[in-house]
Amino acid sequence: MVYLTRIEHFNAAHKLYNDSWSREQNEAVFGKCANENWHGHNYELYVTIKGEPNVETGFLFDVKKLSAIINSTIIEKLDHKNLNMDVDFMKGEMCSTENLAIGIWNELEQNLPSGVHLHCVKLHETPRIYVEYFGESGGKL
Amino acid sequence: MSKVAVFRREHFNAAHRLFNAAWDNAKNDAVFGKCNNPNYHGHNYELEVRLAGEPDPETGYVYDLKKLSDLIHEQVIEKFDHKNLNLDTKYFVKLNPTAENIAIVIYNILREKINPSLDLKIRLYETERNFVEYPVG
Numbered sequence: 001m002v003y004l005t006r007i008e009h010f011n012a013a014h015k016l017y018n019d020s021w022s023r024e025q026n027e028a029v030f031g032k033c034a035n036e037n038w039h040g041h042n043y044e045l046y047v048t049i050k051g052e053p054n055v056e057t058g059f060l061f062d063v064k065k066l067s068a069i070i071n072s073t074i075i076e077k078l079d080h081k082n083l084n085m086d087v088d089f090m091k092g093e094m095c096s097t098e099n100l101a102i103g104i105w106n107e108l109e110q111n112l113p114s115g116v117h118l119h120c121v122k123l124h125e126t127p128r129i130y131v132e133y134f135g136e137s138g139g140k141l
Numbered sequence: 142m143s144k145v146a147v148f149r150r151e152h153f154n155a156a157h158r159l160f161n162a163a164w165d166n167a168k169n170d171a172v173f174g175k176c177n178n179p180n181y182h183g184h185n186y187e188l189e190v191r192l193a194g195e196p197d198p199e200t201g202y203v204y205d206l207k208k209l210s211d212l213i214h215e216q217v218i219e220k221f222d223h224k225n226l227n228l229d230t231k232y233f234v235k236l237n238p239t240a241e242n243i244a245i246v247i248y249n250i251l252r253e254k255i256n257p258s259l260d261l262k263i264r265l266y267e268t269e270r271n272f273v274e275y276p277v278g
Binding site: 009012013038039041081082085126 | 157223
């Protein structure tokens with residue numbers, strides 16, 4: 001088993017705000033992240049796939065193609081966008097880094113060719129804060 | 142005595158949008174591209190503040206860096222962190238919040254609060270790869 005990672009990045013606005021709560025409750029739970037006029041981040045996205053290298057190419061998967069899939073299915077939807085307002089797959093979801101990583105996994109999984117297995121979506125919100133998602137199986141497959 | 146430069150690095154996360162209200166949408170899109178998204182986008186800004194001067198003979202400090210950190214927090218970070226630079230700060234009501242203009246604004250804020258005998262320079266990273274410096278030289 002080999003793991004291959006491609007790093008991409010996007011810059012976006014968001015806020016953490018639960019519409020079913022009062023403003024006071026949102027501020028108590030989310031603090032300055034609940035700022036109603038948004039704030040933003042430079043996100044760094046690490047997409048890791050796993051498998052055995054192809055005997056003829058030596059590749060697990062052509063990483064240029066992996067980059068093109070990540071860009072066309074994820075980055076174009078997220079880069080220079082408002083994650084709460086502009087992104088179809090985050091509609092109705094709380095816009096935390098955790099949920100964004102899960103959303104990215106679900107989008108990618110639908111768009112990777114069969115035989116290419118997603119291992120991990122790691123998403124940095126800042127250089128010091130990141131989440132990892134290994135799919136519903138927790139990476140045990 | 143020899144001049145020494147001291148630096149303090151801080152950071153803030155903010156939303157912004159680049160557009161010129163005097164232009165129509167087509168021209169804003171042509172000039173600012175995706176930075177003109179009406180619903181804003183955002184960055185992790187990294188701010189470097191440089192002070193240059195002669196170390197004080199009694200303390201050995203050009204400037205107490207803890208005090209510099211406190212000053213930057215009070216004067217800049219509290220105003221910009223987790224804010225929308227266009228909507229939540231008074232500085233960019235009419236001024237486009239480009240990295241260039243943000244650096245000039247930060248310089249002007251801090252310049253008033255720091256002894257004029259010290260040279261002040263601002264370096265602002267909008268991304269790891271895009272950064273500006275003010276003043277030049």
